[in-house]
Amino acid sequence: MEENVSGAAKKLVLIGGSAGSLEVVLAILQQLRADPLRAIIIVLHRKGGNESNVLVSLLKDRTRVPVKEAEEKELITGGQVYIAPGDYHLLIENDKTLSLDFSEKIYYSRPCIDVSFQTAAEAYGPLATGILLSGASRDGTDGIIAINKAGGVSVVQSPASSVVDYMPAHALKHAAPRLVLNIAELIDYVNGF
Amino acid sequence: MTPAINDDEITHLLNLLLEQYGYDFLGYSRASIKRRILRLMAADNLVAPAGILQRVRFDPEYARRFMEEITVNVTEMFRDASFYHCLRNTVLPVLNTYPMIRIWHAGCSTGEEVYSMAMLLQEEGLYHKSLLYATDINAGVIEKARRGMFPISQMKNYSNNYILAGGKESFSKYYTANYGYAKFDEELSGRVIFATHNLVSDKSFNEFQLIICRNVMIYFDKELQDSVLQLFDDSLESLGFLALGAKETIRFSSIATSYQQIEKEKIWRKM
Numbered sequence: 001m002e003e004n005v006s007g008a009a010k011k012l013v014l015i016g017g018s019a020g021s022l023e024v025v026l027a028i029l030q031q032l033r034a035d036p037l038r039a040i041i042i043v044l045h046r047k048g049g050n051e052s053n054v055l056v057s058l059l060k061d062r063t064r065v066p067v068k069e070a071e072e073k074e075l076i077t078g079g080q081v082y083i084a085p086g087d088y089h090l091l092i093e094n095d096k097t098l099s100l101d102f103s104e105k106i107y108y109s110r111p112c113i114d115v116s117f118q119t120a121a122e123a124y125g126p127l128a129t130g131i132l133l134s135g136a137s138r139d140g141t142d143g144i145i146a147i148n149k150a151g152g153v154s155v156v157q158s159p160a161s162s163v164v165d166y167m168p169a170h171a172l173k174h175a176a177p178r179l180v181l182n183i184a185e186l187i188d189y190v191n192g193f
Numbered sequence: 194m195t196p197a198i199n200d201d202e203i204t205h206l207l208n209l210l211l212e213q214y215g216y217d218f219l220g221y222s223r224a225s226i227k228r229r230i231l232r233l234m235a236a237d238n239l240v241a242p243a244g245i246l247q248r249v250r251f252d253p254e255y256a257r258r259f260m261e262e263i264t265v266n267v268t269e270m271f272r273d274a275s276f277y278h279c280l281r282n283t284v285l286p287v288l289n290t291y292p293m294i295r296i297w298h299a300g301c302s303t304g305e306e307v308y309s310m311a312m313l314l315q316e317e318g319l320y321h322k323s324l325l326y327a328t329d330i331n332a333g334v335i336e337k338a339r340r341g342m343f344p345i346s347q348m349k350n351y352s353n354n355y356i357l358a359g360g361k362e363s364f365s366k367y368y369t370a371n372y373g374y375a376k377f378d379e380e381l382s383g384r385v386i387f388a389t390h391n392l393v394s395d396k397s398f399n400e401f402q403l404i405i406c407r408n409v410m411i412y413f414d415k416e417l418q419d420s421v422l423q424l425f426d427d428s429l430e431s432l433g434f435l436a437l438g439a440k441e442t443i444r445f446s447s448i449a450t451s452y453q454q455i456e457k458e459k460i461w462r463k464m
Contacts (some may be wrong), residue, residue, distance in 0.1 A: 074410050102265060103228075
């Protein structure tokens with residue numbers, strides 16, 4: 001972990017889920033309070049690349065905080081919400097910049113949640129929070145493990161409150177998330193961070 | 194045990210690769226290269242960094258494997274429909290005004306985009322006067338590109354891409370199915386020169402009217418990106434075109450001011 005990169009967000013919250021968790025992401029963003037020290041990165045499984053813009057504008061319309069698609073080599077800025085572009089993996093560098101990667105899909109998905117969570121755990125250590133939402137693959141579990149190992153905060157949506165519970169249930173079984181929250185609790189948690 | 198390696202050990206490994214074999218990966222984005230190294234360590238049962246360091250140091254064959262495995266070689270035919278529409282409808286008509294067309298696919302990997310371009314040129318009647326240079330740092334993928342055999346399982350996807358990209362023929366006319374592979378028409382590689390070229394250390398070797406380098410520079414740090422863009426600038430004729438991947442840009446580079454973007458595509462024209 002490299003300290004004191006000037007201008008970069010001090011804390012990083014990552015939210016990972018599949019297309020079915022969009023409603024929860026919207027609910028979180030809708031009530032989001034600006035925090036200039038914190039950046040949020042959203043990694044959603046979805047098909048193809050072109051509807052990336054649709055997702056960004058959809059999320060933009062629902063929140064007061066700035067939302068943009070993550071661009072390669074850009075510095076992670078406090079207060080900003082970044083969306084991982086479709087069909088690329090999004091990596092967090094130790095110097096607090098973003099990288100894109102077009103390597104093989106993982107668990108049939110690109111972007112892969114594990115990749116973002118694991119690299120964020122390294123770059124941000126205890127100041128990384130990883131939130132895993134609803135989804136249908138085992139993606140995210142290794143990411144939660146990495147966040148735990150780095151001393152960050154790992155959060156999993158309660159399977160009972162998930163549209164598709166496979167992904168959070170898998171993480172619950174194989175990792176040990178610090179918190180298990182339902183939707184209302186998730187919204188409160190992100191805002192009280 | 195899962196493999197682990199820290200930043201200093203990676204730097205040490207990459208320095209070794211440079212000093213001993215001349216491959217310079219120091220300008221590559223770290224997070225990605227670290228993932229690739231960990232993946233390779235897991236595949237080869239090398240849990241500790243010392244293990245992989247020893248192999249790279251003493252085994253040139255392994256050094257070559259290392260180099261080939263840490264570079265990303267994922268590519269597709271006719272990826273990004275609007276990009277190919279722009280090539281077909283805007284770029285190729287300009288290239289058609291030249292008596293001889295030279296195109297460079299830099300970092301072409303296994304060559305799927307080179308074959309896509311050859312099809313495009315054939316369909317637009319430009320292929321006979323075109324020469325394509327297909328290069329990559331990795332000799333293994335260049336050999337695959339030369340063979341022109343791609344997994345048959347990809348053909349449905351490529352055929353869809355081809356149709357979306359405005360393909361004028363039946364995609365299946367370009368290949369013959371052969372066991373698990375689709376062997377592409379040899380004419381499509383007949384005007385292609387396949388060679389290894391290292392974007393980090395090799396110089397410009399010709400002048401082109403079109404340079405295509407997609408999803409290669411995302412793996413480079415800013416400094417290396419800038420020097421590669423300079424290499425492309427040196428290798429591009431005036432009024433030539435530079436085409437990059439969907440998430441790449443020349444916007445923040447030193448060559449940006451002398452280029453004009455074409456439509457909203459990741460294609461720029463040298464002014």
